[in-house]
Amino acid sequence: MDSFMKGTEMVTYKVVELTSVTDEEIESALNEWSAQGWSFDAIHFAMRESSKRPAMAFVSFTREAE
Numbered sequence: 001m002d003s004f005m006k007g008t009e010m011v012t013y014k015v016v017e018l019t020s021v022t023d024e025e026i027e028s029a030l031n032e033w034s035a036q037g038w039s040f041d042a043i044h045f046a047m048r049e050s051s052k053r054p055a056m057a058f059v060s061f062t063r064e065a066e
Contacts, residue, residue, distance in 0.1 A: 010065035
């Protein structure tokens with residue numbers, strides 16, 4: 001985890017890698033990390049050329065730096 005300045009506040013980022021990209025896994029990651037005080041920032045999918053389903057997902061969260 002690294003902290004960065006965002007405007008006038010320090011922000012810490014957390015990136016969670018999901019190798020099983022299902023709605024249940026995404027929902028679980030969102031609920032788990034938001035319960036720990038993290039705010040959802042973005043989700044990015046890594047695609048396979050041979051499939052329309054994502055191979056992996058990266059979910060990013062932020063919170064104020066301690």
